[in-house]
Amino acid sequence: MQAFDPTALRGDLASARFEPGPTDDKLILSMGPQHPSTHGVLRIMLELDGEYILRAEPVLGYIHRMHEWMAEQKTYMQFMPNMGRVDYLHAMAWNWAYAGAVERLMGVEVPKRAEYIRVAVTELNRISSHLLWWGAYLLDLGAFTPIMYAFDDREIILDILQAVTGSRLTYSYFTIGGVYGDVPADFASRCLAFTRHLRSRLPMYRDLVTDNVILRGRCEDIGVMDVELARRYGATGPCIRGSGAPVDTRRAEPYGVYNRFDFRIPAYTEGDAMARYMVRMDELVTSCDIIDQAVQGLPEGPIQAKVGKTVKPPKGEACYAVEGARGKIIIHVRSDGGPKPYRVKLRAPGFSNLSVFCDLARGTLLADAVSILGSLDLVIPEIDR
Amino acid sequence: MSVSQLIEEAYTGLKSLVIGLGVTGKALTQPGVTVLYPMEEVERDNLVTYRGHVELIGKDEDPAVPRCVACGACVKACPSNCITILCPVAAKEGEEAGPVKMGPAPQKGSKTPGEFIVDFSLCSLCGQCAKTCPVDSLQFSDNPYMVSFDRKDFRIDLLARLRRMARDEAVAGE
């Protein structure tokens, strides 16, 4: 056997595009897949001049789990637990997108009570996702304490959702035509208590972080993305709302019962990391408003529409869009009339948002790149699917 | 930028820093919010809603015997193939009655499971099995503290578990 010679290692396909020439004094750096601020297993190839980034390229696929292929191997209902694993931070939105697509395919009318419960749990989940993002982003920027405060508040949401769904992170709560189980009796009061609590905590968040001069220095004018750029890459969610376009699927193509609620869609025009930050902070309030209205108006009635024991949609295809915490989730389902989907396509918002990073990172400092990455709110399992 | 603007900027910046210190300083004096696990535990009513592994529900008249009719619907519904149900295979006509062979449910003529094993290490706690069961024989246990060094420990024999639980209950009832 040949002795191991590390000098013979020449990198891989991704790094091959970054080979320096003999006279280049540029630094080629592979940031990740194990790096504290790439949140899991994102890898970014960087070409650096000093600490300035000349070229950045994300390398994907380290946590590709073939969710779309799995869909073809399972029955319609069996695929539902997968949705909680695509984006583990906003599992409810993915649940909804898939359930919605299949319901649209079958023409199922979801009972009103189920619709209201769906809205409430999805918004709760959105808050928990934003809170986690907030803590993790500040961790990227070197502040260790905020994530603990965020987790303190997030814990309450998890408790509420656990009482409803039985799980704390990877929910599989939606069914085709309704929800898995009814909410407990004290659901509404707990939600209201939570929204009140969160609103009272927001000033503390502002004092500790948002107003902090160091944080502002790290976020303002960093990674400025104008609307054109965002459109070109298909960035959605808080990313495009931070660039001044108040695009929100909940308003633009209302699904479920969102058109019954009165809520504001926050948008900022600066397009920098701070704008995206502020959009998410404002969305905490927006979600609180929606939850309040949803649980107060929770109608009585069944939680499950009549669907057969085996879900067998007719031949055809359907597409359903949902506003997730990271942007527009689209699920396209095609059926050939059998018990298993013929094809399921998952559109992950994080994928488009990450693509903008190459453009945003060019010419910035390494530290800014970390800040930009964080401000895009990436969940790598969702991007790789 | 004029000097007064500069001073103002420095002032607001410093003020925000002091306020930040105040927030963490206040937290410093407050009691912690974490639950120190081995010494304390999460309150019971928070645990009962937590999904542990699936378990069988006993009959009302005899809690040691499951309601299950060995129809095999849960096996088919499970997305991760965690459930194994074995029933005695009915002897074919003309064959000699040898030792009882076990086969996967459903088996003709067999209305109770001979063996009911769930592999918790595969389970995604989705609840499809409990949802499809025609006689409501499956539920989630409230046993969140499952730890083991051995993978085999997560292959749980639900029938044995049901009998054990029924016995414990009976002892406690006396």
Next chain:
Amino acid sequence: MNLEQLLSLDYPLTRLVIGLLCIFAFVGLNGLVLVWVERKVAGHCQLRPGPLHVGPHGLLQPLVDAVKLIGKQLVAPFGSDKALFWLAPLLAFAPVTVCMLPLPWGPDMAMIPMNTGLVLILAFSGLGVLSLILAGWGSNNKWGLLGAARSVAQSVAYEVPLLLSVMAVAITAGSLDLFQISAQQGGWPWQWYGVKNPLAFFIFLVCAVAETNRAPFDLPEAESELTAGFHTEYSGMGFGLFFLAEYANMIIVSGVAAALFLGGWQGPFLPGVWWFLVKIYCILFFIIWLRWTYPRVRFDQLLNLSWKWLTPLALLDLALAVIVAGFGG
């Protein structure tokens, strides 16, 4: 020279040896205590208890950690410059011992009293950055290299305002001897230079945090950017020495700050050394508190802060001090 002379504390060599022994013991012990304090403060800031299980309130946790660090295998990465790689942690530790020598622990307590103690400390604390460069360069790691580059710029930038702010005090006191400077202040806060000249105190504190590479100026290690910066490749006691040196450096800057700005050992009721320790620990606590509150600043912002704000302010302060001293004298 007979044995008696040799063993007497007045003989410089004996004094030096005993002093160094004391320093090693003190630094080692304090490192342990500070690690514990750091983790406890971090814990309580974040509404959790911190280390709790080993010893009463986790007091023995750092000891166990130290044992773990010592027990670990020392690994030098492939292609590293072995000599530099292992020299660096030792070099990080060396200046610490020297800088401890002139600190005024009490009215007549110092390892080696000297009338230019301040100069010695400032001169040797600049050496610390050398070890970071060696560590970053020697470990054949790109993150380490970036961390090393950062540390150079940072230490150059912050040494200037640090020196200027110290100078202001030295001119007011008319001495470079830490004992004399301490002695000239009284036991009460209004007699301290820190209160009389708050600007210099503030500048010194900021620079001290930057000099010791503590958050929010912990750029050379910057965990979320450079994974661990200059000590990415160090394991076991190599890392442990850097760690210990960081805490020892904190003690030194706090000691200097206490002597220069907070009246040194002076204070009512208690004997000197206790007051000195109390003051050091107050400053240390403050530095730790900062770390668990703020995000990290960016590199260019750090330099801007130094060159555009602190240096001019320190110059201004120095000029004022000169004028006041001139009129006063």
